[in-house]
Amino acid sequence: MIFSIVVTGAPYSSQASASALQFSRSVLKLGHSIHRVFFYADGVHSGSALASPPQDESNIPAEWSELARQHQLDLVVCIAAAVRRGILDENEARRYEKKGHNLAADFTLSGLGQLVEAGILSDRVVTFGA
Amino acid sequence: MRENKKSFLIINRKAPYGSSAARDALDVALTFSVFEQPLSLLFMDDAVLQLLPNHQANTIGQKNLSANLAMLEMYDIDQLYVCRQALSERGIRPDQISLNITLLDTHAIAALIKQQDQVLSF
Numbered sequence: 170m171i172f173s174i175v176v177t178g179a180p181y182s183s184q185a186s187a188s189a190l191q192f193s194r195s196v197l198k199l200g201h202s203i204h205r206v207f208f209y210a211d212g213v214h215s216g217s218a219l220a221s222p223p224q225d226e227s228n229i230p231a232e233w234s235e236l237a238r239q240h241q242l243d244l245v246v247c248i249a250a251a252v253r254r255g256i257l258d259e260n261e262a263r264r265y266e267k268k269g270h271n272l273a274a275d276f277t278l279s280g281l282g283q284l285v286e287a288g289i290l291s292d293r294v295v296t297f298g299a
Numbered sequence: 300m301r302e303n304k305k306s307f308l309i310i311n312r313k314a315p316y317g318s319s320a321a322r323d324a325l326d327v328a329l330t331f332s333v334f335e336q337p338l339s340l341l342f343m344d345d346a347v348l349q350l351l352p353n354h355q356a357n358t359i360g361q362k363n364l365s366a367n368l369a370m371l372e373m374y375d376i377d378q379l380y381v382c383r384q385a386l387s388e389r390g391i392r393p394d395q396i397s398l399n400i401t402l403l404d405t406h407a408i409a410a411l412i413k414q415q416d417q418v419l420s421f
Contacts, residue, residue: 175419177323210323250323281330288417289305289336296420299318 170201173287178299179211180229181222185297186215190232192295197240205243205287206233208276211299213251216244218273230273237275248278305416306337311346313421315364316356321349324421325367332374339378340371341403341411347385350396368398380411 174193178185193203208215220230237244251272252261258278262270272278288294309328313320324340331338342350349364356363371379383402386393393402403411412418 177320177421209327210319249326281327282334284327285331285334285336288307288331288419289303289334291417294417294419298420 170292171204171290172196172201173204173291173294174206175284175294175296176206176208176212176215177210178297179214180220181226182211183299185299186212186229186233187227189295189297190229190236192297193236193242197236203240203242204291205245205283206237207284207287208244208246208250209281209284210247210250211254212297213246213254213256216246216251216256216273216276217271219271230276234273234275242275244276245279245283246272246276247284248280251278304336306339306414307331308339308341308412308415308418310341310343310412310418310420311349312344314345315349315354316359316361320421321346321364322362322367324419325364325371327419327421328376329367329370329374332376338376339380339411339415340376341380341382341408342400343382343385343408345385345389347381347389347391350381350398350400351391352395352397371398380408382408 174189176186176189180186215229217230222228257270258272259270309324311324315321354363354365379398379400380403381400383404
């Protein structure tokens with residue numbers, strides 16, 4: 170079965186992103202595929218390369234990056250939700266004349282159309298909210 | 300693409316202000332309609348407050364959600380369902396809502412969800 174995952178809760182404030190990670194690992198372990206993981210609303214903070222949790226806590230952005238590399242996952246962060254919350258890639262940092270950019274490796278910024286496309290192409294869309 | 304049409308249901312559960320959920324859900328709804336996907340919206344719990352007229356969001360420094368709700372009609376999003384129990388629990392009469400809505404009880408809501416290919420919840 171083809172899954173897509175939507176994460177709308179902020180990492181560390183809500184369990185959404187951590188649960189989505191565990192769910193995604195299980196889905197892949199059972200032989201299903203994940204078409205896309207879409208980070209929306211406060212979920213965009215899962216794509217911050219600057220997250221620096223204590224060592225005895227999981228680094229959620231790093232864990233997504235690692236899972237993406239292992240399984241060629243498409244990690245898409247909603248661009249409109251991201252830029253207003255200060256999650257920028259190099260292009261957006263240039264566009265808004267900001268000094269730095271912080272979108273983590275293996276994530277991309279894109280529009281809500283990617284969520285619609287994921288819904289059309291997937292058998293199941295599972296949302297992890299706040 | 301294996302199929303190019305799927306039916307979608309967006310479930311709204313949150314109040315119009317206090318979190319970005321209502322606006323996020325509306326943005327998704329408008330995007331689905333641009334892609335011409337069959338779409339229904341369901342308002343449950345505090346989300347029924349989104350449907351009341353005369354929001355004065357500027358007094359709390361927020362953008363008025365009503366303008367976005369009015370756009371639903373322009374985008375041909377006309378399958379608007381509202382939880383009857385959520386309205387009555389909050390003392391809202393259906394005639395206070397100017398949008399063209401269909402009231403559903405909990406059994407009908409279950410049936411509506413079952414009909415859909417995909418469900419997104421906000």
